Structures are given as structure tokens and as C-alpha cells.
Amino acid sequence: MIKKADIGSLVIGVILLILTISAVGAISEIENQQHAHKIFYNYKFIPAIVNISDLVPQGSSVVVSHTHSYLKYFIPHKIIKIPNTISSEKSLLYYMVKNNLTYLLVYDNRHYFPVNPLFSDTGLKNLRNDYKQIANYVIDDKTKFQLYQLNKNWRF
């Protein structure tokens, strides 16, 4: 025969187990969240943007592959996003020369957005004919910043 007291203890046991698992599970889930967003804990990120900003003379604008809130906030220069119509290195070159722009910042963050083919590994190789890479910061396996300066001997 099951006593009333046993049922009571069983109910309390189940409830306490549920609450304990909830609390312990919460702590391990917080760790999971931290792991899933590990870029937020990367101490190379902000110094890289700041160092890149230092390489661009005051008053110059920076053409960026993505207008991300980070770039807008941490780069003091005027940020110009590459127009959506630009799909080749030659059209990019034409756009920059026409608008008297010298600096190009490629922000590759595969945590958040796919790579624009223009700035894929092959695309970047093609860019090197007309641009000089002046900074390259690898933040983690999915995030990097590359700053390019337009060569004086660019060619259409």
C-alpha cells in the first residue's frame, strides 16, 4: 500500500527535480549561448578596427563591403557602402576612381553574412592588381578585416 506521505514526498521530489534541472540546465544553456556567440568575447575585434582607422588619413572616406553597425560606430571616418550594382573588380575600380575614393575595407564576417563573390579568396586575388593591401586582421576562423589602398598605377 502506498501511504499518503509517500505520494506527498514523491510529488515534492518530482517538483524539486524539475526546478533543479531547470536551474542547472539554465547555467549550461548560458554557456552554450556564450559559445554560439563567441565573437562577442573576441578581444582582437575592436583593436583591429581602431588600428585600421589609424591607417586611413583624417578626412578620407572608407569604402566598405558591408555597412555594419560596428564599422559605423568604431570607425571615425565617413563610411561608404559599395553600391549593390557593383559586381566586378573593374566596376568597383571605376566607382572608386570616379568618386575620388582611395581606401577599401573588406569586412568578411561569415558568422553573420555570406561572402560577396567580389571579396572571396579568388575575388581578392584579382583586386591585388589595382590595390595594395595595407592591413590584414584575422579575428577568428570566420572573421577578418582587410584594408586596401588604390594603387597609383591603376588601369581600366
Place this chain on the structure above:
Amino acid sequence: MWTKTEYLGLLKSHKVDILFIIFIISFTAYFYSYVSISAIPTSDGAEYLNNARSWLYDTPISSAYRAQLISWIIAGIWQITGENWLIIKYVIPVFTLGAGIILYLLLRKHKGNLFAFGVSTLTLLNPHLFFWGTYIMTESLSLFFIVLSLYFIKSEKQSHWFLAGISIGLTFASRYSTLIEVMTIFVVECIIRKDRKFATRTIMSATPIIIGTIFIVYLKVGYFVGAQPSDTHFTFLLTPYYLQNSLNIWGFAVLLVPVAFLFRRTYKDKYNYTFIAWFIVSLLFWSANSNPILHLPRYTVQFTPAVYFLAILAIENISKINIVRKSFHRIGIVFSDEVK
């Protein structure tokens, strides 16, 4: 001078309160250990910082569709301290702690300190509330104002109803979509109270804040939008996302929520209606959004206290079943109305 007996009596009568204070102190240390190790703001956080800079230096706003209260707070702090995002990194998480403390004070009055302790600790330990609460995000700010609104709405003091309206307005200014949640709470309370004075006082103070918020943004930007057009597609075909992921979002405690609805006692106490409506309306609202990008655990932060309220309510109801009552009393789990 207090005698030893008086001292022990005081400690005994406030043991749950003392336990809660110890919890809050330890939780704050644990919570801020996470705040301190973050190296960059979230991308949304950087947008709020950009907007704050725009308000401070009167430059065009970079993302006008975002709620501006957080950026006004940041700009206000920078006005005193100078622009530094690291100060903001430590200030905004205070609203998460504030929400937990106000929730405890709110529930303690009507449901007793043990009930309040259960709901508040589970809420603060919710992984999504905890994680996003450590960042410069509107999740914690809007949760703070929802709970504050609830605190004033549930008050019997007439002066608090005026403050409830202000708090409702600030909830809207902190995150536009939370107006639905806070208005649900307000409407249910109007129905329960049937008090015209309560309704008019609250509306009278909420309206100028809401209109003022819209007007200030309109003056700065030239238009007002509450969300991006892609975020406002709703459907009657509700997504099962939040139910399917409920264990991951709220932990095993969510299993107790349906149990709360099985008891007649749940419906006897009108105090519970606000929390039931808050939970159901919020769940339906977020499940009705047809954009899969917006099916995220962090959107549940604003109604997480209602989920845990129902879970603890289920435990309270179970503890009152005759067959188990004695066992609960034996280990010291006695909910407030039994004490009375």
C-alpha cells in the same frame, strides 16, 4: 536594544527575504562576471550606440525604426561622462537586475515571499534573459518597464496609477512591440477592477509619453516607423517554434505551466488573470509572425516572468491538494494564504 529572541524572530519571519537578498548578491556577481568579459557590443547594441551618438551630436539617425529610449539613456549618460561604450556596457544590464527585484516586490505583496522568490529566481536564471540581459539590448530595458508597469497597475494607491501610465509609455519607448504586452496587462486589469478612475488616470499619463516619443522621433527623422516592413507580416497559421523549443527556452519548469490551468483555484484568484493573459497574448503574438528570422528565443524575454508565474502557481496549487499538503508543510513549503 533588540533581544536575541526578537532578533531570531525577525530573521525567522524574513528568512525568504534574506534568502532572496543573498541570491541577488550572488547573482549580481555571477551576472556581472559575464558582462565584464564581453569584448564587443552586439550588432544591435552598436546600432543603439550609433543612434545615441546621433542624438548627442544632432546628426542623422542611422536606424530610425529602432526604439529610441535606450539611445536617449546612453546619450544622457554620455552627456555627463563623455562618449565611452564601456560605461554603457555596465549600465544597461542593471535593468535586468532591476526587473528581477521589482518582480519579487510585486509578487511578495499578494502571493507571498516564497511564491515571489520562485518566480523571480527562475526568471533571472532564464538563460536567454540572462545572456541578452548582459548586453546593450532593449530586451532587459523593456522587461524592466513591463514589470514596473505591472507593479504600479497592481497597486491600490491612486498615485501609482498615474505612474503606471508613465511606465506604460516608457515600455513603448523602450521597445515598440512590447506595447502589445503591456496593454494586455492594462486591459485585463481594467476588466478586473471595473474602476473608471484607474483607467482614466493610467491612460492620461501614458498617452502623452507615447505621443511624445513618436513626435520626438518624427521631428528628428521626418517620419515614424515602429518596425521594418519585413518584420510586420502576421499570419493566422501560428508557428509551433516556441512550443517546440519551450524546454530549451524556459527549461523543465515549463512542464508545470499546463498543470496550472488544470486547477479551479487558478481561475478563482483574479490576480492570476493578468499573468495568464500576458502569457497567452505574447505567445500568440510572436507565434503569429510569419518571418522565420524573427522566431528567436530572445523574443520570449518580455513574457518569461508570466511563464514562471504559471509554473509556480501550479506548484502552489499542487501543495494545497489534501493528499500532499502535509508533506509540503513538513519540509517548510507553505504558501502565503495558508499562513494567513
